[in-house]
Amino acid sequence: PGGGLGRSPRRRSRARSRATLGVDTPCGAHAGENVTTVIRLRPQLEYERQKDPDQRFSVEIEPPGRVVLMDPQQNKEARAFECDIALDSSDPSSPQYADQQAVYRSVGEKIVDHAMQGYNCCLCAYGQTGTGKTHTLHGDWSRAEQRGLLPRIASGLLQRLDALKEAGAAVRLQASYIEIYNNRLNDLLAPADTNRAPATKKQGRLEIHTHPAIGVYVDNLSEIPVQSLRDAGRLVSIGERLRHTATTSMNQRSSRSHTLFSFKLEVRNAPSGEGSSRMATVQICDLAGRENEQTSECTGERFRELTFINRSLFQLANCVHALSDGSREHVPFRNSKLTMLLSESFQRNSRTYLLATLTPSASGYEENLLTCRFLESTGRIATQPTANRFSSEDVALQLQDEIERMRQQLGLSEPQEVPAQLKSRQHLLNYLSGGAWAQHANGKRPGVPEAGSARAGGAGGAKVAGGAGAGGPPSRRELAQQVVLDACNRVGKCLDNAATNLERLDSAHASVGASLGKAESQLTTVEVAVTELRHDSPSYGGGGGSSSAQQDAKAALRASQGLNTPPLLPPLLPSGGKPPKEGGASKPAAPAVTFSVQLPPIVVL
Numbered sequence: 001p002g003g004g005l006g007r008s009p010r011r012r013s014r015a016r017s018r019a020t021l022g023v024d025t026p027c028g029a030h031a032g033e034n035v036t037t038v039i040r041l042r043p044q045l046e047y048e049r050q051k052d053p054d055q056r057f058s059v060e061i062e063p064p065g066r067v068v069l070m071d072p073q074q075n076k077e078a079r080a081f082e083c084d085i086a087l088d089s090s091d092p093s094s095p096q097y098a099d100q101q102a103v104y105r106s107v108g109e110k111i112v113d114h115a116m117q118g119y120n121c122c123l124c125a126y127g128q129t130g131t132g133k134t135h136t137l138h139g140d141w142s143r144a145e146q147r148g149l150l151p152r153i154a155s156g157l158l159q160r161l162d163a164l165k166e167a168g169a170a171v172r173l174q175a176s177y178i179e180i181y182n183n184r185l186n187d188l189l190a191p192a193d194t195n196r197a198p199a200t201k202k203q204g205r206l207e208i209h210t211h212p213a214i215g216v217y218v219d220n221l222s223e224i225p226v227q228s229l230r231d232a233g234r235l236v237s238i239g240e241r242l243r244h245t246a247t248t249s250m251n252q253r254s255s256r257s258h259t260l261f262s263f264k265l266e267v268r269n270a271p272s273g274e275g276s277s278r279m280a281t282v283q284i285c286d287l288a289g290r291e292n293e294q295t296s297e298c299t300g301e302r303f304r305e306l307t308f309i310n311r312s313l314f315q316l317a318n319c320v321h322a323l324s325d326g327s328r329e330h331v332p333f334r335n336s337k338l339t340m341l342l343s344e345s346f347q348r349n350s351r352t353y354l355l356a357t358l359t360p361s362a363s364g365y366e367e368n369l370l371t372c373r374f375l376e377s378t379g380r381i382a383t384q385p386t387a388n389r390f391s392s393e394d395v396a397l398q399l400q401d402e403i404e405r406m407r408q409q410l411g412l413s414e415p416q417e418v419p420a421q422l423k424s425r426q427h428l429l430n431y432l433s434g435g436a437w438a439q440h441a442n443g444k445r446p447g448v449p450e451a452g453s454a455r456a457g458g459a460g461g462a463k464v465a466g467g468a469g470a471g472g473p474p475s476r477r478e479l480a481q482q483v484v485l486d487a488c489n490r491v492g493k494c495l496d497n498a499a500t501n502l503e504r505l506d507s508a509h510a511s512v513g514a515s516l517g518k519a520e521s522q523l524t525t526v527e528v529a530v531t532e533l534r535h536d537s538p539s540y541g542g543g544g545g546s547s548s549a550q551q552d553a554k555a556a557l558r559a560s561q562g563l564n565t566p567p568l569l570p571p572l573l574p575s576g577g578k579p580p581k582e583g584g585a586s587k588p589a590a591p592a593v594t595f596s597v598q599l600p601p602i603v604v605l
Contacts, residue, residue: 032384034380035379040098051361059358061088065082071365089132100145101145112153122283132357157265168269170268175261177238181308183336192224193222193223264281304507323346350385352381
């Protein structure tokens, strides 16, 4: 019964046009590879045992890939879901118990193998708050048996890279750490970046860009070299101290933001026969837990964080449903920064894993059901994993050719007043060639090539296929494509500005709602007090027995029963009710917004 998470019989091929890196750089591709879905069930917590002494579980794991959800409180029909890997960590005494090492063997080892072959990989942890996402990804770095997927993946990559280094290959591993807090990007490793330029520190703004061959990248992001597991642990410790966390009723250390930890590895001159050079990116995304405002009991700033968390997860769900459905031509990845960063992992060049965490408590049935339904849609998404059998130097050469071709098409000879598209390519060139990410054979930082450069004809050069020749005039089609690209960039900036304005409007709306709620509460208190005075007074409505002073006071109070607020906008007409006559023409004004609250009469004793 219920929905299934099995593989969809209809596999969609979402091939995207990507810039080639030359005929001498082989690339292997696997079309239509679905996202791997993993479910892990955590044990009951102490407060859950106190609430439910009978220990009624709402989840039953049936290895290797079946999950059954039950609602012991309302006796609803059981719902069965299927996934690729189901891990039961609820009972340590069970023979099916999956500890941190078992989770790594099921998921982490595959990610390490794929990354060493040149495939981009992404691991996303999804689930309700307090279900063990951060514990599964990080664990306890100080205890080897309690380490999560992140330290174990780092250890596996370092061991494999050290073996290649001993065999004579040139290897490099770097790490970055991004936080998405209230839809804003924060560089969690900025304090650890000692080689960062002072100008970049002053700017401090992270910009998201895309490139057909590289995919999504973030400009001005700190990338720190990693030589050992101690280095990786130090970087994670720095980021965790800067990450936004808080205590809620559901979790003592609740993540109030999404984080994305990335490893970028590069191998050159490898002795293996699968390509001497390759690059790969491993992303580990710790999504903030979905929260219910009633169960989490958040107020103030915590409630504002909850709003942004649920909104970004809602945008991610929209993108997932659009990709799994296959009927929509447009996928709204630009609606949030989280979806923009994950767009490459969910639709293009990546081998993606979705790790969903569940709670065994009976009160978590509804949240577990939502998590499994999200997993069901994600399991139908097909990505296009491609082995990146090239090095950063090859990409830098490609970008130099691309920048030179764009300058020729636009007729630019000076670096000033460059369009946004050209500036983005220059940023990407600095991103790959500057700093510690790339080692250049000549030891010289590459810049924009001079006109008439003969580098493209050299041996081993990697030129963009179909690029404009030296001095060749641009065609109408190329100019039209450039105009369209610039227009798309301008539209994207307008959409970002509109999203920022919407956030401000939402914040203002929440503030106005809070003020109105406070006013309504005060008016209710006054109304109750007046009603009590009215019933307690024996002389109310006495008629002839009242003195003239009391009658006058009553009349004055009756006249003041209507409590009018000042208008929010200027009135539509003057106080006389007629438009002013200026040469027979009426001059309309802005509409008035006003409301009144009727209070019961107050008795003067």
